[in-house]
Amino acid sequence: MKRFILQILVWIGIPICLLIGLYVALDPYRIVFPYSISYFIEKPLSKTNREYLSIKLFEDNLQRRSYDSFIIGSSRTGAFNSYQWKKYLEVDNNPYIFTSWRENIQGIYQKIMYLDNANVDINNVLLLFDCGEQYTFNISNGEAPLTNHYYKLSNQTVLGYQIDYFKAFISKPSKLHTYIQNAKQKNKVLTFDTITNDSHLCNDTITVCPKSNMLINRTDWEIRTPEQMLPNLINNDMEVMLSEIYQVLKKHNTNYKIIICPNYFRWKISDNDFLILTNIFGEQNLFNYSGDHPIASEKYYYNDIEHFNSSVAWRIIEDIYGQYNIQE
Amino acid sequence: MLFNSFEFAIFLPIVFLLYWFVFDYAMRKCKRQLLWQNLFVVVASYIFYGWWDWRFLILIAITTLLSFLSGIGIEYAPTQRGKKAVMIANIIVNLGILGIYKYYDFFATQFARLFGIESDFLLLHLILPVGISFYTFQALSYSIDVYRKQIQPTHDIVAFTAFLSFFPQLVAGPIERATNLLPQFQKKRSFDYATAVDGMRQILWGLFKKIVVADNCATYVDTVFADISNQSGSTLLLAAILFTFQIYGDFSGYSDIAIGTAKLFGIKLMRNFNVPYFSRDIAEFWRRWHISLTTWFRDYVYIPLGGSRPNIPETIRLKGDKALEARYTKWIAVRNTFVIFLLSGFWHGANWTFVLWGAYHALLFVPLLLLNKNRRYRDTVAIVTLPDGTIKTKLLPSLKEAGQMLLTFVLAVFGWIIFRSENISDIGLYLSGICDMHGLLMLPIKKKLLLRCICFIIIMLGIEWGNRLQEHGLVLKGKGIFKYKWIRILIYYLLIISMLEFSTHQHSFIYFQF
Numbered sequence: 001m002k003r004f005i006l007q008i009l010v011w012i013g014i015p016i017c018l019l020i021g022l023y024v025a026l027d028p029y030r031i032v033f034p035y036s037i038s039y040f041i042e043k044p045l046s047k048t049n050r051e052y053l054s055i056k057l058f059e060d061n062l063q064r065r066s067y068d069s070f071i072i073g074s075s076r077t078g079a080f081n082s083y084q085w086k087k088y089l090e091v092d093n094n095p096y097i098f099t100s101w102r103e104n105i106q107g108i109y110q111k112i113m114y115l116d117n118a119n120v121d122i123n124n125v126l127l128l129f130d131c132g133e134q135y136t137f138n139i140s141n142g143e144a145p146l147t148n149h150y151y152k153l154s155n156q157t158v159l160g161y162q163i164d165y166f167k168a169f170i171s172k173p174s175k176l177h178t179y180i181q182n183a184k185q186k187n188k189v190l191t192f193d194t195i196t197n198d199s200h201l202c203n204d205t206i207t208v209c210p211k212s213n214m215l216i217n218r219t220d221w222e223i224r225t226p227e228q229m230l231p232n233l234i235n236n237d238m239e240v241m242l243s244e245i246y247q248v249l250k251k252h253n254t255n256y257k258i259i260i261c262p263n264y265f266r267w268k269i270s271d272n273d274f275l276i277l278t279n280i281f282g283e284q285n286l287f288n289y290s291g292d293h294p295i296a297s298e299k300y301y302y303n304d305i306e307h308f309n310s311s312v313a314w315r316i317i318e319d320i321y322g323q324y325n326i327q328e
Numbered sequence: 329m330l331f332n333s334f335e336f337a338i339f340l341p342i343v344f345l346l347y348w349f350v351f352d353y354a355m356r357k358c359k360r361q362l363l364w365q366n367l368f369v370v371v372a373s374y375i376f377y378g379w380w381d382w383r384f385l386i387l388i389a390i391t392t393l394l395s396f397l398s399g400i401g402i403e404y405a406p407t408q409r410g411k412k413a414v415m416i417a418n419i420i421v422n423l424g425i426l427g428i429y430k431y432y433d434f435f436a437t438q439f440a441r442l443f444g445i446e447s448d449f450l451l452l453h454l455i456l457p458v459g460i461s462f463y464t465f466q467a468l469s470y471s472i473d474v475y476r477k478q479i480q481p482t483h484d485i486v487a488f489t490a491f492l493s494f495f496p497q498l499v500a501g502p503i504e505r506a507t508n509l510l511p512q513f514q515k516k517r518s519f520d521y522a523t524a525v526d527g528m529r530q531i532l533w534g535l536f537k538k539i540v541v542a543d544n545c546a547t548y549v550d551t552v553f554a555d556i557s558n559q560s561g562s563t564l565l566l567a568a569i570l571f572t573f574q575i576y577g578d579f580s581g582y583s584d585i586a587i588g589t590a591k592l593f594g595i596k597l598m599r600n601f602n603v604p605y606f607s608r609d610i611a612e613f614w615r616r617w618h619i620s621l622t623t624w625f626r627d628y629v630y631i632p633l634g635g636s637r638p639n640i641p642e643t644i645r646l647k648g649d650k651a652l653e654a655r656y657t658k659w660i661a662v663r664n665t666f667v668i669f670l671l672s673g674f675w676h677g678a679n680w681t682f683v684l685w686g687a688y689h690a691l692l693f694v695p696l697l698l699l700n701k702n703r704r705y706r707d708t709v710a711i712v713t714l715p716d717g718t719i720k721t722k723l724l725p726s727l728k729e730a731g732q733m734l735l736t737f738v739l740a741v742f743g744w745i746i747f748r749s750e751n752i753s754d755i756g757l758y759l760s761g762i763c764d765m766h767g768l769l770m771l772p773i774k775k776k777l778l779l780r781c782i783c784f785i786i787i788m789l790g791i792e793w794g795n796r797l798q799e800h801g802l803v804l805k806g807k808g809i810f811k812y813k814w815i816r817i818l819i820y821y822l823l824i825i826s827m828l829e830f831s832t833h834q835h836s837f838i839y840f841q842f
Contacts, residue, residue: 001521003521004524004525008528011820163334167334170828173828
């Protein structure tokens with residue numbers, strides 16, 4: 001037995017310890033050690049959990065900034081500009097953008113509850129719902145750990161949170177090179193506004209990633225399928241979350257708008273899901289740009305197959321607040 | 329809890345250490361050490377199962393209690409008739425539970441269709457408890473064996489519960505026999521270094537087959553089967569071949585992990601797979617595929633029905649016509665073959681596709697049976713027996729053997745199309761898609777993934793071919809370059825790295841649903 005345990009320790013235990021050591025030394029996701037926001041600004045990384053940064057920046061600034069207006073959604077929030085949005089808000093409103101990679105309804109729900117529990121005034125809210133089977137109305141953890149929810153929001157333990165990241169670290173040995181590059185700050189991809197958390201990620205205002213990655217600079221456009229209706233994606237659990245979100249918004253007397261984002265593949269939200277959203281949030285607060293919508297009908301409105309550009313976001317804002325007429 | 333999950337990676341070492349250090353070594357002077365150790369096995373197994381859904385532990389507990397009591401009932405029943413009644417009652421109740429959870433909705437739907445009525449109000453929509461078919465069959469085998477006096481009924485409910493719920497084989501087999509497993513829980517187990525190390529190797533091999541081969545093939549197969557009508561013939565054909573390896577990697581991988589894990593606890597489980605795709609005919613295939621289920625049906629259904637040597641009825645025997653007797657014997661054997669294949673198909677799930685799959689294999693098997701060729705290949709392919717009696721494997725099979733293996737494989741592939749399809753019309757759609765000559769010449773989709781899967785399959789088959797006489801693929805010691813320990817260690821690490829690198833989103837095991 002002793003021999004067996006010893007063999008296990010030598011051949012399995014030692015490699016695991018080495019991996020843990022390497023992980024701690026590289027800290028590839030910057031979550032093992034505490035880092036200040038200025039660190040992330042000076043040394044932008046591609047492998048950072050965007051939600052983690054959003055929460056960290058928010059907590060750092062909250063005392064000074066008194067945020068009370070929020071855009072909450074996935075990386076598609078990157079097209080929205082909080083300074084432009086502010087034009088339609090009260091003068092003393094302070095907007096902030098909560099961005100998370102592949103944000104889903106659970107994440108949106110957690111953020112609303114987080115704001116409510118922190119006694120933050122929620123005066124204005126734009127909730128961005130993405131269309132597609134792998135997006136807002138899908139609670140599976142698609143691309144862990146970058147899509148993992150921050151433990152302070154999800155009630156996960158710190159240990160569980162750290163383990164999830166470690167598992168992601170060891171799950172792709174071939175990416176070790178990338179992690180080492182990250183450790184040396186070679187991959188500069190992400191920058192963001194330190195007050196409003198506006199993302200500067202491959203969008204058409206500030207481009208830090210190679211332009212060749214953007215569809216607009218590519219000849220091999222992905223084929224755009226004709227409009228297709230999605231299956232019903234909102235299940236009972238999600239409906240409960242949506243209702244609770246509504247209750248919080250109602251409690252705060254929030255001026256809220258729900259945006260069902262346009263998408264490159266022209267997926268359209270199902271009638272049933274749309275009806276659920278209408279019943280909960282009211283028709284006047286729901287703005288559906290899914291499917292083959294003229295606001296983002298051309299492929300040139302997309303930076304890549306996942307993200308529409310800021311001109312679309314700007315027209316959406318104008319449409320919502322009544323100054324833009326969509327030409328049919 | 330899945331074998332390929334992080335939770336299990338934590339659970340297994342904890343259970344292992346407690347099992348040997350606390351419930352074996354530290355309690356070695358305790359008179360009831362075995363009882364406590366078995367009790368610990370039960371607790372660990374219930375935690376393992378309850379991790380998925382604790383509510384269904386009640387079902388396992390009911391099955392355990394009923395089967396335990398049936399053993400005692402059979403023992404104390406004063407007459408043979410009474411013993412039989414107890415056994416039959418236990419079979420009915422256990423199959424009743426299985427029937428309600430697994431088959432009720434299916435039959436209700438068929439009934440409603442037959443009479444043209446709305447089926448919704450008839451349906452129960454029950455969740456199928458994981459592994460219910462496996463532990464139910466294991467429980468049935470106990471009471472039948474007790475009735476047949478092949479095993480003494482046990483009065484030790486803890487040992488019996490451990491036998492029925494032993495976590496490595498609880499949810500997807502091998503379907504153990506009480507004659508093999510129960511006695512192991514009734515005597516003290518001792519730790520054996522060589523067995524434990526072999527168990528670790530078998531776990532590693534099982535994980536490789538599951539994570540690298542099966543899960544990668546699953547990614548391709550799922551895409552194709554989700555949209556059959558829009559796929560080219562070449563894509564459909566390749567997806568069918570990939571599913572053939574997916575289901576093998578998935579299920580035999582599970583079995584290897586289960587058997588290897590049991591070895592760590594000093595328990596020997598029966599073999600469930602024996603390189604089935606190296607079979608030379610379909611009869612050999614069925615001696616090598618899901619052995620625990622095949623032999624279960626053989627022992628508890630086929631033979632009681634008369635098998636291939638039924639009792640000749642008086643009316644025929646008295647005629648003294650040997651040819652008539654032979655015809656009668658063949659007819660009964662054919663009937664029994666169909667019965668067990670159809671039951672075996674239906675055991676997999678409440679869907680006509682499984683029944684059709686069973687019928688398809690019965691049709692392939694019957695000609696061999698009628699020509700008395702179903703027991704032709706009882707050895708392993710491409711081996712030579714040396715004058716001293718030792719058996720050695722050849723590097724390559726003969727052309728004839730290769731052709732036979734290929735034909736058997738092709739027949740199996742078509743069977744898996746039936747098995748994997750959601751419904752009967754999908755089978756037609758799939759087969760007509762494959763038969764489209766124009767589509768067969770088109771390039772398949774997801775070529776990179778396909779190439780990767782083919783590479784993994786070649787590695788798996790290569791290793792299993794080299795080890796086809798061994799219990800699993802990683803029995804490397806003492807062979808050629810593998811006599812060097814560092815080479816073996818290198819291979820183990822390469823397998824681990826490949827598992828990390830090529831793991832897809834965690835997939836459940838296919839056979840959990842059965």
